Amino acid sequence: MRCWNLLATGIVILAASGCGGDGLARVPVEGKVTAKGVAVGGATVLFMPQGGTLGEGAIGTTDASGNYTLVGSRQGDTGIVPGRYKVRVSRLMDRDGTVLALDAKQADFPHSEESIPEPFSSPEPPVEVTVPNAGGTINVEIPVATLDRK
Numbered sequence: 740m741r742c743w744n745l746l747a748t749g750i751v752i753l754a755a756s757g758c759g760g761d762g763l764a765r766v767p768v769e770g771k772v773t774a775k776g777v778a779v780g781g782a783t784v785l786f787m788p789q790g791g792t793l794g795e796g797a798i799g800t801t802d803a804s805g806n807y808t809l810v811g812s813r814q815g816d817t818g819i820v821p822g823r824y825k826v827r828v829s830r831l832m833d834r835d836g837t838v839l840a841l842d843a844k845q846a847d848f849p850h851s852e853e854s855i856p857e858p859f860s861s862p863e864p865p866v867e868v869t870v871p872n873a874g875g876t877i878n879v880e881i882p883v884a885t886l887d888r889k
Contacts, residue, residue, distance in 0.1 A: 763794050765818035766874030769808040774881040778805030781838040782830040792822030800841050819870055826866040826879050830854045854886040
């Protein structure tokens, strides 16, 4: 009976310490998004797994200086599983050039446009990166200017 109590206690401790979930090790990743050298603020950055990379990927949002930090797509996950990823960057802009809030829906702003040019904002972006086992800084440079109406 004592063996079962120890086993049950161990399972509770592992679950409480976050060792449950999918069991994949994640690493911290941050960086900066620029377009032709200019910081891209107010954008969503999506890392989509490629090849044999496990996990669901991760998402981040850029601040006014273009800086982002990735968080997992599963609730409570931080960071990202090391591996290969395609990187999609998206940012909606209203017709007057105002960058819309990250949670804005295009249906609510029918005259809004994606300000990150294709194919960088498409579901199949050309930007591919490798997240190393230690994580770190991964800057994303878009080689074309963003749409700017102001």
